[in-house]
């Protein structure tokens with residue numbers, strides 16, 4: 001299968017950055033820089049910035065996403081936001097299982113699975129994050145860890161629903177640290193994920209499945225990472241907060 005048959009997805013993860021006003025300004029700056037890009041461009045923003053982001057991105061090729069969603073439709077979950085609420089607000093994408101949620105907020109493979117289910121039920125597109133911590137890589141168990149995270153998160157997901165899921169392989173030791181996986185390391189694990197999709201579903205679905213790399217991707221290393229056969233895009237943290245840097249990564253992908 002030709003890699004060019006998978007449309008790359010470049011998604012920003014703003015984390016806990018930007019007010020609504022800053023959101024409007026940054027997206028207005030980005031819009032002309034990414035216009036006409038031959039890849040999917042997504043910005044995942046804090047809940048409070050969603051309306052400002054949707055309004056600023058209107059009429060452009062930038063799609064907006066949230067950074068998490070709860071697994072319940074509604075109820076007594078103070079401080080949480082449901083997938084239905086995001087859908088109703090007009091948000092097409094949501095990140096689920098980011099390592100910062102796993103590390104600081106008690107996210108487990110099982111809660112990731114439940115959030116994925118809720119997001120798919122609500123009609124959202126999911127960017128599902130998986131990745132090993134440094135100790136796991138040093139122990140040589142990266143494949144095992146990533147396969148387990150992926151398997152649990154996808155349990156109950158049908159082959160038809162796969163078209164609404166992207167997996168972002170994000171080695172935790174590379175997130176926000178300035179350390180990047182080498183293109184070969186990134187490709188190796190993205191291939192492990194693709195092979196697992198083939199094993200769980202079919203080779204045809206695996207060939208079409210979009211797998212991103214994330215972890216200190218920037219305007220200097222993006223081209224080398226993105227040309228790897230099994231790397232179909234990027235999930236970008238720090239560099240998505242600067243219009244010119246994010247646009248340069250989008251250009252490298254398209």
Ligand code: PEP
Pocket residue numbers: 013015170174175176177178214215216217235236237238239
């Ligand atoms: C991320 O937040 O998913 C990420 C990859 O961050 P950074 O690009 O800053 O490493």
